[in-house]
Amino acid sequence: MTGAEVLLMVDDRPSTFTRYAARELSGRLVLLRFAETAQDLPEEYLVETAHLPAFWVREGVPAEEEAKRYREWAAGLPVPPTRFCNPSEPRQAAAQRFAGLAGLPHLTGPQVTLVRDKAAMKQRFRELGLRTAEFARVRSAGEIGRFAGRHGWPLVLKPVDSFACVDTHRLSGPGDLTGIDLGARRWMVEEHLGGTEWEVCALILDGEVLDAWPSAMPCRPLDIVDGAMNANISVGTGEGPPVDLRALVQRIVTGMGIDHGYAHMEFFLIDGEVYAGEIGLRLAGCEIPANHGHAYGFDVFGATLAVYLGRRPELDYRERRCAGDLLLPLPGSGRIRRITSREEILAMPGVVDAVLKVGAGDPVTARRASHNASGYAHVVGRSVGEVEARMREVLDRFAIEVVPEREADAVPL
Template identity: 75%
Template sequence: MSAPPPVLLMADDRPTSFTRYAAENLPDNLVLLRFSNASKDLPETYLRQTAHLPAFWVREHVPLEEEAARYRAWADELPVPPSRFCNPSEPRQAVAQRFAGLAGLPHLTECQVRWVRDKEAMKQRFRELGLDTARYERVSTVAEVETFAELVGWPVVLKPVDSFACVDTFRISEPGALSAADLGTRTWLVEEHLQGTEWEVCALIHRGEVLDAWPSAMPCRPLDIVDGAMNANISVPTDEGPPFDLRAMLQRIATGMEIDHGYVHMEFFVVGDKVYASEIGVRLAGCEITANHGHAYGFDVFGATLDVYQGRRPGLEYTDRRCVGDLLLPLPDSGTVLRISSTEELLRLPGVIDAALHVSVGDQVAARRASHNASGYVHVAAGSIAEVEVRMRGVLDAFAIEVATPAHGAEAAKR
């Protein structure tokens, strides 16, 4: 008789397709780790949907050592306490991994967290492993940014060392564009703006081995997306993918960073015949990129991901090879949603195989400058990158959303 699957402790700070999948498919083998200072990001509907699962809340302003001790006593009262850990959250990487270590669960070390969160340490490690990167420098003043730009050429990219989803990431095109107030007291990384094509690649790692690598094309760069360009990623299991051994590149990184298991998501640039490593995260990809791979290759990608976090080797048996992308639907303003296209309307559009809306008429919404800002998403399938992109632009032409901003409401009241 085979041993029962281990119970997994999963950090849960916002609803995602992956956390919803885990809640549905591991009803007896999943425990949720939640943080009280993230409660605002967990809607009541999601809390009701996951109410059947045991959940431990880490209290704010309490030493993590005390909370881990309280967790261990709490977990001992469960039928089977968790023996494995999964953190799909990028911003909580440091605290979640430290908590897992204090709880006696498999986790990333403090050094590994620096490699996958601190962009300077990350790029330094890439270079130590023999990978090319854009030129970069840690900065804290406007003068340091401008001195660097004069060395490598304008424009440059400026980002906090621990940023994600392009939050507070900017392309600086000329001297005088920054002030000391813009930088505040944070620590920043400035880097060379690379030309060429930006790509993404995801992979699963089991016992230190990269099992496979799945590339994604980006019709528009993330820095253009946060300024209004089409927000999309396209999984490419065809010969249109970049002509490099991506699995070997990721294996070099996994070995060099001593990553034993997990899902990794990486961005890189192809400039001529060279690859430049950009950034890597040991967690699921943002937006709906992970789901793209499942649709494109025809396999249960979320189930395979849960396998590696439970210490099991997944069977990667693909049944399809087509290009499938996620298109994030725009959320143009903050305010009250007056009108939005329905999922039924979206599913009737050419190539759309799945659709979900995050907001409904009457909801209060807050738009923000981030690459995951959206009112919903669709998955679009076709035989090539170009055909998927054409169909995505058709979706954007057909999609309608109207948001009443506070200013709009004030004007309506005057009339």
């Protein structure tokens, strides 16, 4: 990549995108790290990125004070950052506020609310003329029951600022509320929609949606957290939804005043009608962006960095196929006794890349979240159906055994 501008990027966990940026933007990348997420940055990753300047935001210190300290620190760099990128959903509010205080391009407070508060988001969707599921903010079981009385069971209960289905529940009746602390977070409910759920990712520059790429989901996210196959398939062929996706995302981008970035959206198609689900202004989770690169044969991460650096990327597609990321299961917490090797996974039909995040002997902690996984494999094919069939074959052949810590201590691994 060329160009002199330097990018300040939030770095609160290792990801394919941040690793790509660390390789490609050496000398033009500065990392912004938050002390409260230090435990999410493994030592080997800190070593891997030690060549990059990194500013640590201290915990418990006023943002204004930290931004002032940052500006003084950045002034000592060969070239201070002039652009900003936040790929982190949970850090959106704090990161964008920090960028504003640091004098960098950023989302305003109202914009952060629109892309983080799901109730406010859906209200804006409706103001823009889009259909959504019926929804309401709730604080008690009684309010949930009254909503169900109007719209029926099942319904979906979620924190207004959740992501990756964390603390999101499908409720079939009042009894499903057992064990859920409604006082712990700000909650909303929405009707459970049928139809087909799709995803779309888009790149935005100067308020224009440059292109939009659809993804099929073999299983819905709420089914995934309950054990269904965890996969997304970028549809580079003509099998995508019969929807003008660029126009759909453009309506939202214009309505929210978004200038640039990577957007990830979920929507439902019911009897030919689009129902807007949610949108995030950051890279899609799991390995969805990489799917688009495999499906269309282009440098998706380079194109994404370009829009955050204020440059128009060349979207030169050299491929048209389907490509998906299959998250490999992590069946429980404890210690891994055995796991299928990367080499074995790469030898399976359609697999073009595979990453194992853990190995035999490693301690692991499973979470009820859509990104819970022991690793992932990228699988390609001529159609959505072929990719899905190949993914199921990978799952049939993939083996992982996790034993409780006490058992692992008693029996040699």
